[in-house]
Amino acid sequence: MIALAWRNLWRQGRRSLISLIAVAIVVLFAVLMYSMAGALTNGMYADLTKEVGNAQIHTADYRNARNFSDGLLDNATEIRDTVASTAPDAVVVGSLQVPGLLAGEDRSRGLAVQGQDWPELLREDFVTDYLAEGTFVEGDNISGIMLGQSLATALEVGLGDDVYVYAPGTEGYGAAAYTVEGILDFEDPRREINAAYLSLAAAQELAAPDALSRLELHYPDINTVKEDALIVPDIAALQNALGESTEVEVWRDLSPGLATMLNFLAPMMVIMSLIFFVLAGLLVLNTVYLSTLERIREFGVIISLGAKGRRIMGMVTLESLMMCLTGAAIGLAIGLGLIALGSNGFTMPGYAVEMMAEVGLPTVMYLSIEPWQILLAVGFAVLTAFFAALGPARMAANIEPAEAMRYTA
Amino acid sequence: MKSALLTLTLLFTLGFASAQEDATSVIDRIIDNMRGESQIATLEMTVIRPDDEDTYTMRIYSEGEEKGLTRVIAPPRDAGQAFLNDGDNVFIYNPRLKRVLRLPPSGQSDSFLGSDISYDDLAGDDLRDNFEASILEESEESITLELIPNPDAPTPYGKVHLTAEKPSYAPTTIIYFDQRDTAVKENILSEYAEVEGRYIPQRFEVKDLLEEGNMTVVEWQDADFGVEIPEACFSQNALEREGVCE
Numbered sequence: 001m002i003a004l005a006w007r008n009l010w011r012q013g014r015r016s017l018i019s020l021i022a023v024a025i026v027v028l029f030a031v032l033m034y035s036m037a038g039a040l041t042n043g044m045y046a047d048l049t050k051e052v053g054n055a056q057i058h059t060a061d062y063r064n065a066r067n068f069s070d071g072l073l074d075n076a077t078e079i080r081d082t083v084a085s086t087a088p089d090a091v092v093v094g095s096l097q098v099p100g101l102l103a104g105e106d107r108s109r110g111l112a113v114q115g116q117d118w119p120e121l122l123r124e125d126f127v128t129d130y131l132a133e134g135t136f137v138e139g140d141n142i143s144g145i146m147l148g149q150s151l152a153t154a155l156e157v158g159l160g161d162d163v164y165v166y167a168p169g170t171e172g173y174g175a176a177a178y179t180v181e182g183i184l185d186f187e188d189p190r191r192e193i194n195a196a197y198l199s200l201a202a203a204q205e206l207a208a209p210d211a212l213s214r215l216e217l218h219y220p221d222i223n224t225v226k227e228d229a230l231i232v233p234d235i236a237a238l239q240n241a242l243g244e245s246t247e248v249e250v251w252r253d254l255s256p257g258l259a260t261m262l263n264f265l266a267p268m269m270v271i272m273s274l275i276f277f278v279l280a281g282l283l284v285l286n287t288v289y290l291s292t293l294e295r296i297r298e299f300g301v302i303i304s305l306g307a308k309g310r311r312i313m314g315m316v317t318l319e320s321l322m323m324c325l326t327g328a329a330i331g332l333a334i335g336l337g338l339i340a341l342g343s344n345g346f347t348m349p350g351y352a353v354e355m356m357a358e359v360g361l362p363t364v365m366y367l368s369i370e371p372w373q374i375l376l377a378v379g380f381a382v383l384t385a386f387f388a389a390l391g392p393a394r395m396a397a398n399i400e401p402a403e404a405m406r407y408t409a
Numbered sequence: 410m411k412s413a414l415l416t417l418t419l420l421f422t423l424g425f426a427s428a429q430e431d432a433t434s435v436i437d438r439i440i441d442n443m444r445g446e447s448q449i450a451t452l453e454m455t456v457i458r459p460d461d462e463d464t465y466t467m468r469i470y471s472e473g474e475e476k477g478l479t480r481v482i483a484p485p486r487d488a489g490q491a492f493l494n495d496g497d498n499v500f501i502y503n504p505r506l507k508r509v510l511r512l513p514p515s516g517q518s519d520s521f522l523g524s525d526i527s528y529d530d531l532a533g534d535d536l537r538d539n540f541e542a543s544i545l546e547e548s549e550e551s552i553t554l555e556l557i558p559n560p561d562a563p564t565p566y567g568k569v570h571l572t573a574e575k576p577s578y579a580p581t582t583i584i585y586f587d588q589r590d591t592a593v594k595e596n597i598l599s600e601y602a603e604v605e606g607r608y609i610p611q612r613f614e615v616k617d618l619l620e621e622g623n624m625t626v627v628e629w630q631d632a633d634f635g636v637e638i639p640e641a642c643f644s645q646n647a648l649e650r651e652g653v654c655e
Contacts, residue, residue, distance in 0.1 A: 066620045067458060067523065099519075101501070103510040110516035164506050169456075169523020174487075175503040 005318040012291060016323055019280075019287040023327025023384065024334070026280040027377050030273035031335035034373040035342070036365070037269040041262045042224045043362025048251055048258060050125065053093065053216030054228065055235055055250045057083070062214075062247065068099060068170050072211040079215060079242065086241050087234040090217040091119050094200055097214075098207040100167030102196055104155035111151075113165055113196045115203020121220055132185035134159045142202040146182035148195030159183060165196075170207035178202070187357030225262065258360075270376065277380045284388035288320045292392040299396045300404020309397035316396050320389035321382065328381035332374065342367030432542040432554060438578040439554075439571065440474075440537045442607050447472045449654070450632035451482075456524045459622035465522060466630075470654045476643040478654060479531065487522070491648040492531065499528050502648035509645045518565050525594065525615040525625040529564070536571065536583075539564055551575055566593075577601075579608035592618050604634040 009016050057079060058071070065071035073079060076094060083092050095116040102109050117139055118126065127136050137144040145163060147155070157163055157180055166175045178198065186192040204210060219231055231250075239248040252259035292299075299312055345364045347353050353363050447470075454465045466483040477494040481487045489504035499512040512519075517528045539562035546553040556569040567588040573580045583596040595618055598610035611632070617623035641647055642654035 064620075066617065066623065069458075069461070101510060101512065101516055103508075106511075108510050108513055108516075110513060110519060164503075164508055164510060166501060166503055166506070166510055168490075169520060173505060175505045177506055177508075 001315070001318065002322070005315065005322050008291070008295075008315075009319050009323055012287075012294070015287050015290065019284045020323050020327040020330070022280045022283045023324045023381055024331035026273070026276045027328045027331030027381055028335045028338075029276055029331075030377040030380065031332060031369060031374065032338065032367075033269045033273055034266070034377070035335075035339045035367040035369040037265045038368045038370070038373075039342070039365035040361065041265055042368070043365050044258060044262065044360070045225045045228065045251070046223055047360075047362050048255055049218070049222070050122075052251065052254055054090075054219045054222060054231055055217040055238075055248055056254060057215040057217070057238075057242065058213070058247050058249065060245055060247045068207070071213060072208055073213070073215065073246070074211050076210065076212040076215065079246065082241050083215065083217065083238065086238045087217060087231075089221070090219055090231075090234065091121060093117060093119060093122065093216040093218060094212045095214050095216060096200060096203040096208060096212050098165070098167050098170060098203055100165050100170075100207075102151075102155065103164045103166065104157040104161065107155045109151065109154060111194045111196060113145075113167070113198055113203065113206075115198040115200045115206075117200045119218075122218065130184045130186055131182055133183040134181050137181055137197060137199050137202075139199050139201065141181070141199050142205060143179055144181035144199070144202075145178035146184055146195075146197040147180055148184050148186060148192035150189060150192045151195055152180065152183055154193065165206060167207050171211070172205055172207040172209055174206070176202075176206050187354070187363065188360060189358065273377070274380065277384050281384040281388050284320060284324060284384060285391070287323070288316060288389050289392045291319070292316055292396050296396075296399060296404050296407045299399050300401040300407070303399060303404070304401035312397040312399075313393040316393035317386065317389040320393075321385040324381045324385035324388075325378075328378050332377065336369070336374075339367045339369055432544050435544070435552060435573070435578070436537055436540075436542040436554060436556070436571070439573045439580050442573075442578050442580070442609070446635055447638050448609075448632060448634050449636050449638065451630040453628050453630055454522070454524060454526075455626045455628075456522070457622070457624045457626065463523070470638050470642050472638055472643065477531065478642055478647060480651065481522070489651075490522075492521075492528070493643065493645065493648050494531055495643060499531070500645055500648060502645075507649075509648050514563060517563070525617050525623060526627070530615075536569065540569060542571075545570065549575065551581070552578075577608045579610070594618060600628075602629075602632065609634070 057073070059065070059073055062071045080092055080094070083090060093116055095114060097112040097114050099112045100110070102111055102113060123136065131146070132149060134146070137146050147157070147163070152158060155163060159180055161180050162177050163180060164175070164177050168174055184192070184195050184197070186195060198206070222228055222231060228251075235248055235250055242248065303312065343366055345366050347364055348356060357363050450469050452467055452469060454467060456463045456465070464484070465481055465487060467479050467481050469477065469479045471477040475496050478491065480491040481489065491502040493500040493502075497514070499517055501510045501512055502508070503510070512528060519527060521528050521531060536556060540556035540558050542554045542556050544552065545555040551572055551574055553570055553572045556571060558564045558566060558568070565587070566585045567590060568586045570582075570584040570586070571580060572582040579601050580598050582598070584592050585594040585596075587593045595616045597614040597616070598612070599614075600611040601608040602611050609632075611629040613627040615625040615627070638654060647653040
C-alpha cells in the first residue's frame with residue numbers, strides 16, 4: 001500500500017515535488033520561528049535579569065512613595081542576612097538611587113544617580129560590556145563617578161573633569177563633587193543619557209547613610225525563562241520571612257510589559273506558522289485533487305473489483321500524508337541543522353543589530369527549540385495532509401464504476 | 410430679521426469678550442494683590458511628614474514678578490543654600506559645593522528642599538502666564554476661577570482652581586489637579602497683611618492630597634514691603650555672598 005502510494009505520488013513528479021517543497025519550506029519556517037521566539041524570549045530574559053536581577057526587594061508600596069526617604073530600606077543588613085539564609089544561591093546586590101541634579105561647569109540635568117555594590121560576576125560583565133574609557137569606580141572609591149557617554153557629552157565633561165550632584169531633601173550631605181573616572185557606552189540611548197554610577201558608599205554618604213533603595217537577587221545559573229521557575233520557592237519563602245513591610249518582586253512584576261510580550265511571543269509564532277500551513281495546504285489540496293481527477297477511471301476499476309470506499313479514501317489520504325511527511329522531514333532536517341548552528345549564538349548583520357539594541361532586543365541570540373515545538377510542526381504537517389486529502393478522497397470513494405468508465409479528464 | 414441676528418451676534422460676542430476680560434482681570438488682581446513691588450522677609454518653612462518634621466528658616470528678597478532670591482539661614486545643615494529666580498531661570502548655590510548650579514527647565518517642577526513646594530511655585534507668576542482663566546463660581550463673598558494651562562505651558566497640572574475673597578481679591582485656596590482631573594495639591598493661604606491696599610498672605614499651607622499627612626507650612630516671621638533692594642542682590646554673585654541684599 002505504501003509502495004503504491006509512493007509510486008502514485010511520482011506519476012506527476014513535478015507537481016508533487018512543488019507541493020513537497022512547499023511543505024518543507026513551511027516546516028522549516030515554523031521550526032525557525034519557534035526557535036527564534038525561544039531565542040528572543042531567553043535573550044530578553046537574560047538581558048533584563050542581568051540588569052535588574054531575577055528578583056528585587058523593596059519597601060512595601062515603594063512605587064507610591066512620594067518622598068525619597070519613604071522608599072528606603074533602612075534595615076538593609078538584616079534583610080541581607082535573611083536573604084543569605086533563605087535564598088543561598090542568589091548573589092545579592094545593594095543599590096541606592098538618588099534623585100537629584102547633576103551638573104558640569106555650565107550644564108546640568110535632573111536624573112537619578114545610582115550607587116551600587118558590584119559582586120565580581122556583575123562587575124566583570126559591566127566592565128566588558130559598557131566601560132568605554134577610563135576606569136571602573138570601585139566600592140571604596142567615594143570621589144569617582146562613571147557617566148554614560150551621551151550624558152557626559154550633554155554636560156560637556158570628560159574624563160578627569162568634576163561634576164556636581166545636588167540632592168536636596170535627602171538624609172546625607174545632599175551635595176557633593178565627583179571626578180569623572182569612567183565613560184560608559186550603552187546600546188540603549190535612553191539608558192546612556194541617564195547613566196551616572198557612584199560606588200554604593202559614595203551614594204549613601206550623599207543621600208542615605210546605611211540605607212538602600214533596593215536589593216537585587218541575581219541567580220547566575222538561571223539563564224532561561226523555563227529555568228526561572230526554579231526560583232519561585234525561594235521568592236515565596238523570602239517574602240514570608242521578610243514580612244509585609246517589604247515587597248519581593250520577580251522580573252515579571254518589575255517589567256510587566258516585557259513579561260506580557262514574552263507570554264504572547266510563542267502563541268503568536270504558532271498562529272503565524274498555522275497560517276503558513278494553511279497556504280501550503282491549498283497547494284497540497286490542488287496536487288491531490290488533480291491527481292485524483294486524473295485517476296478517476298483507475299479508481300472506478302478498483303471499486304468495480306470490490307474495493308470498499310474506505311480503502312479508496314485511505315489510498316488518497318496516504319499519498320497526501322506521504323507527500324507532507326516527506327516535506328516535513330526535509331524541512332525539519334534543514335531547520336534543526338540551522339538551529340544547531342545558531343545555538344552557539346549569532347548576531348544580526350549590519351544596522352539590524354543596532355536597531356535591535358535600540359528597541360531593547362538582545363543583540364546576540366541563541367537558537368533553541370523544545371521537543372513539543374518539533375512535534376507541533378510535524379503535527380501541523382499531518383493535519384495539512386489530512387485536510388487536503390479529505391475532499392478528493394471522498395470524491396474518489398464515491399465514484400460509480402460505470403460513470404468512471406465514461407469519464408474523460 | 411437680519412438686524413436682529415446681527416444684534417444677537419454682537420451681544421454674544423460682547424458677552425464672551427466681557428467674561429474673558431473679567432476672568433483675566435480677576436487673575437491679574439489676585440496675583441498683583443499677593444505681590445508687592447519689593448519685599449524682604451524672614452520666613453519659616455516646616456515640612457511635615459507622617460513620621461518626621463523639618464523646619465527651615467529662610468530670608469527672601471523679591472522685586473516684582475521676575476526676580477527673587479531665597480537664602481536658607483537655618484538649620485545649620487542647610488544654611489547657606491540660596492536660590493535665585495531670574496525670569497524663567499532658577500539658579501542654586503550650595504555652600505558644600507561652593508558653586509552655582511543652573512536648574513534645567515525639566516527640574517523646575519521638582520520639590521524645593523524636599524517640601525511639597527516646587528521651584529516653579531517659588532517663581533509664583535506661573536498662574537498668570539501659563540493658564541487661561543475662566544470664572545467657575547462667584548458669590549458676594551468669594552470668586553473661584555478655573556485655570557486651564559495653555560497648550561505649550563510647562564506645567565504638570567491639568568487645571569487649577571483658585572478661590573479669592575471679595576472684595577479684597579485676596580486668594581484663599583488654590584487646588585491643583587493632575588491631567589486625570591484628580592486633585593493632587595491644595596494651597597491654603599491665610600493671615601493676610603494689608604500693605605498699601607494690597608492683601609499679602611503671611612501663611613501658606615501646602616497639602617499633598619495624594620499622601621495623607623504630607624504638608625508644608627510656610628509662615629512669615631517679619632516682612633518689609635516696598636523697600637529698596639540693590640540690583641546686585643539678584644545676581645549669581647549674590648548667591649555666594651551674604652550681605653549683598655541687605
